[in-house]
Amino acid sequence: MKIIETRLAPNPRRVRIFLAEKGIKVDFEELDLMKKELQTEAFSRINPWQRVPVLVLDDGTVITETMAICRYFEELNPEPALFGKGALGRARIEMWNRRMELGLLFHVAQVFRHLHPAMAELEVPQIKDWAEANKPRVAQQLELMNTQLQQCRYVAGDAYSVADITALVAMDFMRLARIKRPEGLAHVERWYADVSTPFTSSDGV
Amino acid sequence: MKIIETRLAPNPRRVRIFLAEKGIKVDFEELDLMKKELQTEAFSRINPWQRVPVLVLDDGTVITETMAICRYFEELNPEPALFGKGALGRARIEMWNRRMELGLLFHVAQVFRHLHPAMAELEVPQIKDWAEANKPRVAQQLELMNTQLQQCRYVAGDAYSVADITALVAMDFMRLARIKRPEGLAHVERWYADVSTPFTSSDGV
Numbered sequence: 001m002k003i004i005e006t007r008l009a010p011n012p013r014r015v016r017i018f019l020a021e022k023g024i025k026v027d028f029e030e031l032d033l034m035k036k037e038l039q040t041e042a043f044s045r046i047n048p049w050q051r052v053p054v055l056v057l058d059d060g061t062v063i064t065e066t067m068a069i070c071r072y073f074e075e076l077n078p079e080p081a082l083f084g085k086g087a088l089g090r091a092r093i094e095m096w097n098r099r100m101e102l103g104l105l106f107h108v109a110q111v112f113r114h115l116h117p118a119m120a121e122l123e124v125p126q127i128k129d130w131a132e133a134n135k136p137r138v139a140q141q142l143e144l145m146n147t148q149l150q151q152c153r154y155v156a157g158d159a160y161s162v163a164d165i166t167a168l169v170a171m172d173f174m175r176l177a178r179i180k181r182p183e184g185l186a187h188v189e190r191w192y193a194d195v196s197t198p199f200t201s202s203d204g205v
Numbered sequence: 206m207k208i209i210e211t212r213l214a215p216n217p218r219r220v221r222i223f224l225a226e227k228g229i230k231v232d233f234e235e236l237d238l239m240k241k242e243l244q245t246e247a248f249s250r251i252n253p254w255q256r257v258p259v260l261v262l263d264d265g266t267v268i269t270e271t272m273a274i275c276r277y278f279e280e281l282n283p284e285p286a287l288f289g290k291g292a293l294g295r296a297r298i299e300m301w302n303r304r305m306e307l308g309l310l311f312h313v314a315q316v317f318r319h320l321h322p323a324m325a326e327l328e329v330p331q332i333k334d335w336a337e338a339n340k341p342r343v344a345q346q347l348e349l350m351n352t353q354l355q356q357c358r359y360v361a362g363d364a365y366s367v368a369d370i371t372a373l374v375a376m377d378f379m380r381l382a383r384i385k386r387p388e389g390l391a392h393v394e395r396w397y398a399d400v401s402t403p404f405t406s407s408d409g410v
Contacts, residue, residue, distance in 0.1 A: 048352070067303060071299050072292050076292050086280070127335050
């Protein structure tokens with residue numbers, strides 16, 4: 001089993017943090033997306049969508065899409081439960097994870113892809129107006145997140161979950177996308193310090 | 206229990222088809238997103254993200270996000286399994302559902318939101334260049350889908366799943382977004398006729 005990834009990209013990092021939380025070790029193979037290594041014919045045969053991360057099982061079975069890979073490991077290693085427990089618990093974490101994905105990570109990624117000079121050859125056409133339109137949405141999502149984190153320790157409630165992983169990766173990606181964190185979001189800052197510590201210092205994921 | 210929705214919108218339709226496949230009856234409450242009924246203070250208290258569908262349980266618990274709502278019903282009513290069975294089966298359906306969501310439905314929605322005159326007041330600013338940039342991606346996704354449907358009866362394999370629901374809703378949404386279906390995708394057409402029949406004619410979902 002191996003995971004093909006680009007270490008700097010946000011989605012592979014979600015998988016790495018997920019695996020670290022589960023205590024699962026998997027071999028990683030690096031492809032550099034900035035060097036167009038995802039657009040080769042060989043990689044397109046593995047994933048016609050030309051994206052990482054990709055999980056390749058020992059029998060050659062390929063699973064792509066970050067959340068599909070995480071769910072695969074959740075099924076095989078249920079503890080700690082990062083997708084929640086019970087019908088309502090799982091629905092709540094799915095809800096918050098999607099709010100963080102579609103409401104935060106997605107908008108940060110659009111700013112990065114459509115504004116950063118490094119993406120000029122990969123995101124064609126880069127549309128600056130679209131990048132700018134996403135910036136206020138990032139700020140708006142962080143405010144909604146702040147309201148939630150005023151009431152809960154973690155994004156989806158009292159337990160750490162995949163929604164925290166998505167939100168943390170999105171916030172760190174803001175640096176690369178050159179989006180400043182709005183000031184005055186005390187609960188987001190408290191949560192950010194809380195969820196950043198174990199990994200950025202020790203495991204480096 | 207009730208579901209708040211806008212009948213014409215694609216995401217609520219995904220939930221309706223999902224429930225019809227499961228044989229589950231739920232009361233629906235209509236809010237017209239075109240009349241800005243999702244932006245009222247009353248609705249914002251229910252869903253600060255101002256989107257439908259929203260599932261409201263009898264005790265007032267609110268679950269938003271289409272896939273979170275579907276997963277809630279899947280947990281309580283496992284048959285037929287629309288999210289798959291077993292670690293690999295579930296991962297495969299999550300993978301294909303996300304490919305259909307992020308690779309197809311999302312791009313169709315961007316074309317609709319940023320080009321259709323009816324959205325001028327709801328999608329501010331409308332960015333025509335961004336809409337146009339999404340059109341070739343729709344065509345590209347349909348080609349990848351055609352390759353998959355050459356090998357499998359349904360989008361994620363031999364069994365009907367939530368990935369088919371997402372893909373069907375995305376394709377029907379293309380009409381509203383005024384995107385013509387590319388010609389020559391014989392396997393997509395065979396699949397489309399197959400999955401369209403039970404609902405468009407009888408249940409009307």
